[in-house]
Amino acid sequence: MPAPFSAGGRPLGPPRVPTGALLGGVLRFLSLALLLPWVAGSTLNCHKTCICASNIVSCSKMNLTSIPTSLPNYTAVLDLSYNSISRLRAEWTTVKMVKLHNLLLSHNGMNFISSEAFVYVTQLRYLDLSSNSLRQLDELIFEPLKELEVLLLYNNHISQIDRSAFSGLGNLQKLYLSQNQVSRFPLELVKEKTRLKNLSLLDVSSNRVKVLPVQELKVLPAWIKNGLYFHNNPFACDCELYNMLAHWHIRRLSSAVDFKDDYTCVLPGAQKTTVPVFDLNGSHMNCSTVKAADEETYLDQTLVLSCDTRHRDMHKTWVMPGNVLVAPGINRSAVVLADGSLEISKVRAEDSGVYTCFAVSEALNETVYVTVKVNNFTLSGGGETLNTAYTTLVGCLASVILVLIYLYLTPCRCFCCPGHSKAKSQQEDSIHSSVLSATPTHEDLATKAGLSRHVAFIDPKDLQGQNGKLNPDGEEDRDRDQEGRRERGQRKKSDADSISSVCSDTPIVV
Template identity: 55%
Template sequence: MQHQSGCRGIWLLPLSLFLSSLGVARTGRSLLSCPTACLCASNILSCTKRDLVNVPQSLPRYTAQLDLSHNNLTHLRAQWTSIRLIHLHSLFLSHNNLHFISTEAFSPVPRLRYLDLSSNHLRTLDEFLFSELQELEVLLLYNNRIMEVDRSAFDEMVHLQKLYLSQNQIARFPVELVKDRSKLPQLTLLDLSSNRLKLLPTSDLQDLPAWMKNGLYLHNNSLTCDCEIYKLFTHWQYRQLSSVVDFQEELYCVHSKKTLSVFNMSSTLNCSEFKECAFEAHLGETLTISCDTKQQGMSKEWVTPNNERVPDEAGNSTARMLKDGSLQLRHIRVEDQGLYTCYAVGEVFNETLSVEVKVHNFTQHGPHDTLNTAYTTLVGCILSVVLVLIYLYLTPCRCWCRAGERPASHQGDSLSSSMLSTTPNHDPMAAGAGKDTGFDRRVAFLEPTGPGQGQNGKLKPGNTLPVPEGAKGQRKMSDPESVSSVFSDTPIVV
C-alpha cells in the first residue's frame, strides 16, 4: 500500500507541473499579446493619449476595436500593421497629425465598418483612397483641411451610409456622391456644413428622394443668394426635413456683401413664394407617384380620394401600388383626380404624405385636335352652303317655266365656249304683249367654226351673234376686256 501511494505521488507531480506551466503560458501569452502602450479588454485595444508616432507592432489577430486617437501619427502607410486584422470593425485615428494616407493603407482591414479620421491635417482625398473598404458604413472626415475630393475617392463603397465632411475647405459640391445612386446606394447622411460652398446644383438636389435630403446638411456655407436657393430650402422646410429644421438659423447666403437668411431673401430678390405643385395628367395617361418619405425602408399604404385602400400591383384596378411603394394610375380618367394619401410606418416614426392629382379633360394633344376639328367642320359647312347657293342661282335654267315659250334650237351650239352678258335682252314684241319684262337668263353655246370666230371658238370683236329665227335685232359681242368677258371653258349664266 505504501508503494502504491508513492507511485501515485510520482504521477501527480508531473501533472500538476504541466497544468501550472500551461497556466503560466496562457497568462504569458495574454500579457505578451497586448502592446505595452495599450490597454486591452478582451478584443478591444485602447492606445489613446500615448504620444505615439507609429502604430504599435504585434497587434493581436483577434482585435475588433482599435483606438489610436490623440497621438502624434503623421503617416498611415501600407505596412502600418504586419498582419491582416480580419476581425477589426472599428478604427479610431482622430486627433492626430495625419497628412498622408496610402491608397493601400486599408488593405489589411477589409472588414472595417467604422473609421474615424476626424481632426487631422488631411488636404486631399486621392482617387480610390477608400475603395478597399467595401464594408465600411460610417466615415468621419470632419475638421481636416480637405480642399479637393477626387471623384473616385469613394468608389466601390456600396455599404457606406454616413459620410461626415464638415469643417473643411471644400469649395465644389461633390454632386457625383448623390446624383448617381449606384455609386453610394445606401448613403443616408452627407454632412457638408461649414465649408466654402458658394453654388449648389439645385436641380439635382431637388430631384433627390426625401430620405436623402433629410440627411444632407449644408448650413454654415457662404452660399450665393438666388431664388433657386430660396425655393430649395423653403421646400425642405415645408417638408420638415431635419437638415433644415434643426439648423434653420445657420442657413444663410451672401448678396451684395450682405449676409441674409435663406428664408428672408425673397423680398430682397423678389422671389416668388413657394407652392407645393400637384401632379397633372391627361386622359388615358399612366401616372406614377412615389411615396417620398423622410426615412428609407418604411412600409407604405395608399388610400384613394374615396377612402379606399389601393391594391398591390397584382390587382386589375386603375390605381395600384408597386413593389417600391409607389402609386400608379393607369389609363387615367377624370374621376381619378383628387387627394391620394400615403401612410408610411417605420421603426423610428410614422409619416403621412398627401398628394393631389389633377386630370385634364382631354388627351395631351386634345386642345389642338379639338381646334382643328372645329375649324375643319366650320370650313366644311361654309363650303356646303356655297355649293348649294351656286347650284340654286348659278346653274342654267332648264325648266321652261314661261308660258307660251319653247326653247330655241341652235344647231350651231357647242360645249366648247360660252359667253357672259350683263346686258338684258329686250324683246319689243314681248313687251308690247304685256309679258314679263325681266332679264332673259340663257346660256349661249357657240360653235368654234364660222367665219367670225377666232381661236378656241371665241368670236372676234365686232362680230354679231347668230340670231335665232323669229328673233328681231342683233346683239353684238361684248368687249373681252369688259365685265362681260368671254370665257372658253366654263358655262356662264346669261
C-alpha cells in the same frame, strides 16, 4: 598604463566629475530609454500605456508618435485619438486584423495616409479621421474598405478630392466632409448610376462651395435629400436655390428643417451682403412663394404616384380619396407597384382628390399626401379642339379677306368698251335683285306677295303720279310689256338710272 604626473612630479588621480552634472545625465538617459521604444514603435503594454478591456484597446491621450506593435488579433475597437501620430504608414500593422471594425485616429495632426494603410484592416465599419491636418484625398485611398459604413473626415484642411477616392465603398452609409476647404460639390456620390448605393447622409456643410447642381439635386429620392447637408456655404443668391430648399422644408426633410437658419447666400452686387436663403421671397429678390405641388393629369391617362419617403426600405400602403384602401382585387384600376408607387390606369374625373401613403418600418412611421387634379378632357381631345378652333379662325379670316377684295378691288368700269354696258347692266340687275330680295323694306308688301315672289326696284321716273304705289286700274301687265320693250330698245339709256335705283328703298312685287 602609468598614472599621469603633475608638474611637480606627483601622480594625479582620476578626473573628478561634478555630482549635479552626473545626476542630470543619468536622468536624461533614463528618460530617453523610456521614450525611445514608443518613438520607434513599441510593443503594446495594456498595463501602463493603454487600457485593454476585452476586445477594446484604448491608447487615447498617451503622447504616442506611432501606433504600438503587437496588437492582439482579437481587437475589435482601437482608439488612438488625441496623440501625435502625424503619418499613417503602410506598416503600422503587419498582420491581418479581421475582427477590427472601429478605428479612431482623430486629433493627431495627421497629414499623410499611405495608399496601403488599410490593406490589413478590410473589415472596418467605422473610421474616424476627423480633426487632423489632411489636405487631399488621393485616388482609391479607401478602396480596400469594402465593409466601411461610417467615414468621418470633418475638421481637416481637405481642398482636393479625387473623383475615385471613395470608389469601392459599396456599404458606406454616412460621409462627413464638413469644415474643410472643399469648393466643388461631390455630385458623383449621390447622382444616379454613379452614386454610392447605400449612402444616406452626406455632409459638406461649412466649406467653400459656391454653386450647387440644383436641377440634379431636385430629382434625387427624398431619402437621399433628407440626409444631404450643405448649409453654411458661400452660395450665390438664386431663386432656384430658394425654391428647392423651400420644397424640402414643406416636405419636412431634416436637412432643410434642422438647419433652416444656417442656409445663407451672398446677394449680387459689390457689397456682397449675406442673407438667409429662406428670406429671398421677400424684399431681397422677390422669389415666388413656394407651395406644395400637385399632380395633374388627363382623362384616360396612366398616372404613377410616388411614395417618396424620407427613409429607405419602408412598407407602403395607399388610401384613395374617400378613404378607400388600395388592395389586390378591390380596385382594378389602382395597383401598388413593387417600389411602393401607386399606378392608376385610365384616369377618370372622379379620381381627383388627396391620396395618402402610409409608410411603416421597425423604427418609425411616415405619412405622405399627394393631391391629384384630373382635367375633364383627354390629352388628344384637347389637341383636336385646338385644331378645330384654329381651322374655324382661318376660315373666318379668309372670308373677310374675300369680302374686302370684292368690295375694294373690283375692276374699274369701262364705259367706252363695246358691249360692256349691256353686260354690266345685266350683271348689276342680277346682283341687285339677289342682294335686295333678301331684305325687303316694307313688310306689308312682302306679306301680300307671298314667300315665292321676288322683289325688285324700278326707276322712280316710272312711278310719277303714283307716289310709289301699285297701279289702281289694274294696268300692271300693260306697263310691264311697255317697260320690257323700252328696256330692249333703250338699254344704254337706263344704265345711269340703274345706279340710283340701287339706293332706292321702294320695292315692287312682280
